[in-house]
Amino acid sequence: xxxxxxxxxxxxxxxxxxxxxxxxxxxxxxxxxxxxxxxxxxxxxxxxxxxxxxxxxxxxxxxxxxxxxxxxxxxxxxxxxxxxxxxxxxxxxxxxxxxxxxxxxxxxxxxxxxxxxxxxxxxxxxxxxxxxxxxxxxxxxxxxxxxxxxxxxxxxxxxxxxxxxxxxxxxxxxxxxxxxxxxxxxxxxxxxxxxxxx
Amino acid sequence: xxxxxxxxxxxxxxxxxxxxxxxxxxxxxxxxxxxxxxxxxxxxxxxxxxxxxxxxxxxxxxxxxxxxxxxxxxxxxxxxxxxxxxxxxxxxxxxxxxxxxxxxxxxxxxxxxxxxxxxxxxxxxxxxxxxxxxxxxxxxxxxxxxxxxxxxxxxxxxxxxxxxxxxxxxxxxxxxxxxxxxxxxxxxxxxxxxxxxxxxxxxx
Numbered sequence: 126x127x128x129x130x131x132x133x134x135x136x137x138x139x140x141x142x143x144x145x146x147x148x149x150x151x152x153x154x155x156x157x158x159x160x161x162x163x164x165x166x167x168x169x170x171x172x173x174x175x176x177x178x179x180x181x182x183x184x185x186x187x188x189x190x191x192x193x194x195x196x197x198x199x200x201x202x203x204x205x206x207x208x209x210x211x212x213x214x215x216x217x218x219x220x221x222x223x224x225x226x227x228x229x230x231x232x233x234x235x236x237x238x239x240x241x242x243x244x245x246x247x248x249x250x251x252x253x254x255x256x257x258x259x260x261x262x263x264x265x266x267x268x269x270x271x272x273x274x275x276x277x278x279x280x281x282x283x284x285x286x287x288x289x290x291x292x293x294x295x296x297x298x299x300x301x302x303x304x305x306x307x308x309x310x311x312x313x314x315x316x317x318x319x320x321x322x323x
Numbered sequence: 324x325x326x327x328x329x330x331x332x333x334x335x336x337x338x339x340x341x342x343x344x345x346x347x348x349x350x351x352x353x354x355x356x357x358x359x360x361x362x363x364x365x366x367x368x369x370x371x372x373x374x375x376x377x378x379x380x381x382x383x384x385x386x387x388x389x390x391x392x393x394x395x396x397x398x399x400x401x402x403x404x405x406x407x408x409x410x411x412x413x414x415x416x417x418x419x420x421x422x423x424x425x426x427x428x429x430x431x432x433x434x435x436x437x438x439x440x441x442x443x444x445x446x447x448x449x450x451x452x453x454x455x456x457x458x459x460x461x462x463x464x465x466x467x468x469x470x471x472x473x474x475x476x477x478x479x480x481x482x483x484x485x486x487x488x489x490x491x492x493x494x495x496x497x498x499x500x501x502x503x504x505x506x507x508x509x510x511x512x513x514x515x516x517x518x519x520x521x522x523x524x525x526x527x
Contacts, residue, residue, distance in 0.1 A: 148336050154376055169407060170378070172400060178514050208399065208434055213511065236451045237468040238434050238471075255471040273471045289489050291429045 129182050134316030135167070144315045149203075156194040160229065163178065163201040171195050171203075172210040175222040194222065198229035198246065200307045207237045212258035212276075223259070230307045241274075245282070247305035265297055265305060338378070345383045347526050354521040362524050363388070363403065365423060374515045376400075379432075385440035386423035391447070393429050393505075393512055400432040400451075406459040406477065427465070430507050434471075439477070446483070448501055457460035466501050 136144045149165045150299035151157060153173030165171075173194045194211045203209070213222040225239070228246030233239060237254040247263035250256070254268050262268070266280050269287035280286055285295040295304035312319045342362040350354070353369050361367055363383030365456040369375070375392040381396075381405040383390050396402065403423040423440035427447035432438065436451045441459035448466040451457065457467040458477030460498065463469075467481055470488040484496040 150378065172398065174518055176518070178517070210398075212436065213514075215510060217508055220507070220514045222514075236435075236454075239455075253454070253472070257471070271472070290470075294524065 136315050138315060144311075156192055158193050160196075160198040160201070162311055163197055163203070164198050164311055165203045166205045166207075166314070168206045169203045170208040170210075172208075174212065174254060174256040175211045177211075177221050177223055179216055179219060179221040179307050185285070188236070193224055195225045197227045198231070200229055200311055201227060201231045201283050202235070202310055203233045203255075204235040204237070204252075207233045207239070209239045209247075212240045212242055214259065228264070230305055232305075232307060242278075247302070249305060265302060267297055269294075342384070344526075345381075349523050349527070353523060354516045354519050355523050355526065356519050357522040357525060358527075363423075370394075370428075372512055372516075372517060374512055374521065376515075380404075382440065383423055386421040386442075387425050388440075389425045391426050391428040391430060393508055394426055395431045395508065395512065395515065397434045397436075398433060399435045401437045402426070404437050406439045406441065429508050431508065433471070441477075448505065461516065466496065466504075468496060 136146050138144050141300060143159045143161060143163045145165045148166040148167035150170040151173060156173035156176050157171055163289045176192050176194045182241035195209055206231045209225060211222040211225045213220060216227040224244060225241060228244060231244055234250055234254060236252055239249050239256045240258045241256045241260040241262060245260045247265045248262055250268045251270035254272050256274045259277045260274045261279045263280060263282040265283045267285045270293040272287045273289040274291040284293045285296045285297060289295050311321055313321050331418050338358050338360055343364050345361055345363045346366050348366060348368040350371040352371045353373050355375040358377040359375045360380040365383035365387040367381050367383050368389045370390060370392045371394055372518045373390050375396045376398040378398045380401045382401065384405060388403045388510050424438050424443045426445050429448045432451045433453045435454045438457045439459040442503055443457060443459060443461050445463045446465040449463050450468045452469050452473065453471040455471060455473045457475045458479065460478040462503040463481045464483035464485060466484050468486045475488045486494050486496050
């Protein structure tokens with residue numbers, strides 16, 4: 126710990142390359158796993174305090190129970206005002222929250238509310254999208270702005286999804302797969318942002 | 324996170340409280356998060372066993388706000404929002420003694436939903452979905468469901484058991500599982516009460 130006061134930037138940059146805005150609301154940080162190189166913009170909210178209360182049958186090895194509520198992969202981008210919260214449901218006669226898992230290169234648009242059970246890799250979620258509880262989104266999915274994904278919906282890979290309630294309206298063309306990469310977007314935010322490549 | 328967790332103890336930024344601190348009436352069995360936002364001048368009443376998540380906002384600027392028994396107000400939901408733009412039929416009286424928002428029992432207001440103030444009534448067992456908006460003076464019947472992002476116009480009356488979905492389509496919920504649903508809410512509240520650090524003294 127250095128005693129010199131460094132100028133406070135808008136973002137906290139961790140050793141693993143996460144850029145977390147100081148104005149982001151992360152509740153229950155001990156239950157949030159960030160894979161690294163993830164950007165969390167101001168006013169984003171993650172509910173890590175909603176952990177599962179009923180543990181799955183423990184593995185035979187006797188490993189300590191995993192309390193992660195929200196786990197996020199690498200190069201994810203959580204835009205302004207979005208909200209990630211674990212889904213909850215009745216289970217064996219009691220209510221419990223279940224972990225929310227997110228793969229790599231997931232873009233979450235501004236104002237989106239995510240209560241999915243799992244989101245694959247290379248997923249683009251537009252602005253003001255609502256992902257219902259226990260929805261499962263596979264890899265390379267594009268969710269257009271304002272879509273409302275109903276609870277428990279399973280969206281197959283390479284789908285384009287839109288509407289209220291959301292339906293699969295098309296397929297991601299082969300040439301578009303590059304556009305899901307978020308490495309360049311990652312570089313454009315932070316305390317010393319770089320201009321986007323032309 | 325591991326190496327720097329000592330210095331970065333908490334990342335929750337402080338809640339900005341602007342405006343007057345309202346008078347409150349809580350029963351002892353409620354759970355209200357430390358970072359809930361209560362502002363306004365009217366009385367805010369929260370009945371027994373209700374849960375208020377962090378960053379939920381209860382605004383009594385337009386009059387009294389009443390939350391029934393076993394309600395769940397999720398994060399970023401707003402009760403008693405000042406209508407924008409104000410409806411022409413209804414003059415906005417700030418600091419009025421009237422009722423701003425009245426919630427019945429077993430009402431769930433989900434993430435980011437907004438209930439505008441001005442004698443708005445939401446009856447027992449209604450679910451206000453994520454990001455939905457209920458206009459000022461609307462009267463929502465019992466056991467209605469507003470799916471995410473749906474909007475109810477100011478002053479509208481919604482009969483009991485109405486489901487509003489898909490950009491304003493309506494149908495009636497004939498499943499007849501209100502008892503089961505209420506039981507589910509009770510179980511959910513049992514869990515939430517253990518998870519959300521309650522701090523009612525802060526608002527007293």
